[in-house]
Amino acid sequence: MPTLPARVAARVVADADVRRTYAADAASRRSIPPADYTVVRARDLGDVVAVLEHAQATGTPVVPQGARTSRAGGASATEGCIVLNVEALDAIREVDPLEGYAVVGPGVVNARLKAELAAQGWCYGPDPASADTCTIGGNVATNAGGLCCVRYGVTADWVKALQVVLPGGAVMRTGHRTAKGVAGYDLTGLFVGSEGTLGVVTEAVVRIAPAPDPALTALATFDSLDGAVAGITALRLDRHRPALLEILDRTSLATIQQFGDYGFTADCAAALLVQADRPDHVRADLARYAELLTAAGARQVAVADDAQEADALLQGRRVMSTAFEAKGDRLAEDVCVPIARLGDFIAAVEGIARRWEVTIPVSGHGGDGNLHPSIVHDGGDPESRRRAWGAFDEIVRLALSLGGTITGEHGVGRIKVPWLELELGAAELARQRRVKAVFDPSGIMNPGTIFAREAGR
Ligand SMILES: Cc1cc2nc3c(=O)[nH]c(=O)nc-3n(C[C@H](O)[C@H](O)[C@H](O)COP(=O)(O)OP(=O)(O)OC[C@H]3O[C@@H](n4cnc5c(N)ncnc54)[C@H](O)[C@@H]3O)c2cc1C
Incomplete structure (x- = not known):
């Protein structure tokens, strides 16, 4: 590794044990860290500029990093890289209700932004299940979704403008703070979801909206998968969509x-969790959702009367990850399919699980068609790993064959690189590589993420 400038050297994590905690993200915890990597914890914009000046001059790869909750493997250290962690850039600089935005550093934790806005009567919509730990910078870089997208949309719907440091250290601004603005190309949209492959987000101007009412929850159980999909369809077509619409399949409920x-009873084919939060209409909306779900074939619909009951209905969903992980290692899938094909998808995954002899609970954001089959296997056993990846490959191809996409919210990262060309085609993939080269001509930004590494890089 070339000698670091003094400003960057002062921010290097020297302790080997601490450094190792920055080497892996949620998708790569079992992997062995590379032999040679440096972790820099930036404290301000100047530190980020200094790292990217040095990296460009020396051809050193840079892995931008937030809270390392990536499920796609894009935030983990690679051989010879600088891991550039920006969690300390965590100021909420400005809240402007009149223009409808907040200006935040990339290290601000999603749940903290929500809580601070809620205290002032405002909200920021994107709500990943990892909200208590993940950062706004990571959310912007992955275009994160979450539980409430069915009503509130994804991160891209809430980002107005960005400050980004490019390779070489140039500081670039995209977008606008005004209510409207259409000058030039939408480079904000390009950077949202770029997974750290174009530059480092050092500030985000995010949209805020009036806070909703406290949500109430209903839990509906179904004897058939078709009934649950009919329930999702009815709620999506309702004039006032629910704030949350999650599905748990038979295997998830049993696990x-x-x-x-x-x-949950053993003979249940699927369950839907639904929330309403529309100001002044929470109870009426929830009652209407319950009627629609019953008409769709729900065996039972439990409707919460207050926050405590709502919380109790969510308990099963909350322990889900822990319940799956108690059974073994977990390859977390993240495809998105058209709503009308949800039933076909879940039924086909049951067949894939049987064929590859693995357990695959399917759960996720049913209201968006964004499902997370969790391939439970024994990561320490090569044969079990082979079967898990065989199932993973089939699930990704299945989603594409149904008109879906290989990733709904986690991103391509490093895990799904081999499948991206299947979705985009060779010509589109080549065009996207050329777009990257405009901002990152030397290919130092997060190499191996989204695109396969090119020879010699
Ligand atoms: C339990 C659990 C639940 C989850 N639930 C959801 C969910 O509901 N919805 C969802 O969308 N995701 C979910 N995720 C995935 C993950 O939380 C999101 O992808 C999140 O946006 C990552 O944020 P982070 O701060 O941890 O970023 P990291 O994991 O550190 O980084 C993620 C990617 O962003 C890049 N990056 C990070 N910061 C910057 C920056 N400042 N500038 C440029 N690039 C940057 C990294 O290089 C990497 O490619 C979940 C993960 C876990 C572990």
């Missing part, structure tokens, strides 16, 4: 119920 008694 959660094995973990603890959360009231």
Whole structure:
């Protein structure tokens, strides 16, 4: 590794054990860290500029990093890289309700932004399940979704403008703070979801909206998958969509119920969790959702009367990850399919699980068609790993064959690089590489993420 400038050297994590904690993200915890990598914890914009000046001059790869909750492997260290962690850039600089935005550093944790805005009567919509830990910078870089997208949309719908440091250290601004603005190309849209492959986000201007009412929840159980999909269809077509619409399939319910008694019966084919939060209409909306779900074939719909009951209905969903991980290692999938094909998808995954002899609970953001099959296997056993990846490959291809996409919210990262060309085609992939080269001509930004590494890089 070339000698670092003094300003950058002062921010290097020297302790080897601490450094190792920055080497892996949520998708790569079992992998062995590379032999040679440096972790720099930036404290301000100047530190980020200094790293990217040095990296460009020396051809050193840079992996931008937030809270390392990536499920796609894009935030983990690679051989010879500088991991550039920006969690300390965590100021909420400005909240402007009149123009409808907040200006935040990339290290601001999603849930903290929400809480600070809620205290002033405002909200920021994107709500990943990792909200308590993930950062706005990571959310912007992955165009994160979450539980409430069915009503509130994804991160891209909430980002108005960005400050980005490019390779070489140039500081660039995209977008606008005004209510409207259409000057030039939408480079904000390009950077949202670029997974750290174009530059480092050092500030985000995010849209804010009036806070909704506290949400109430309903839990509906179904004897058939078709009934659950009919329920999702009815709620999506309702004039006032729910704030949350999650699905748990038969295998998910059984796995959660094995973990603890959360009231799911063994013969249940699927369950839907629904929330309403429309100001002044929460109870009326929830009652209407319950009627629609019953008409769609729900065996039972439990409707919460207050926050405590709402919380109780969410318990099973909350322990889901822990319940799955109690059964083994987990390859977390993230495809998105058209709503009308949800039933076909889940039924086909049951077949894939049987063929590859792995357990695959399917759950996720049913209201968006964005599902997370969790391939439970034994990561320490090469044969079990082979079967898990065989199932993973089939699931990705299945989603494409149904008119879906290989990733709904986690991103391509490093994990899904081999499948991207299947979705985009060779010509589109080549065009996208050329777009990257405009901002990152030397290819130092997060190489191996989204695109396969080119020879010699
Ligand atoms: C339990 C759990 C639940 C999850 N639930 C959801 C969910 O509901 N919805 C969802 O969308 N995701 C979910 N995720 C995935 C993950 O939380 C998101 O992708 C999140 O946006 C990553 O944020 P982070 O701060 O951890 O970023 P990191 O993991 O550190 O980085 C993610 C990517 O962004 C890049 N990056 C990070 N910061 C910057 C920056 N400042 N500038 C440029 N690039 C940057 C990295 O290089 C990497 O490619 C979940 C993960 C876990 C572990």
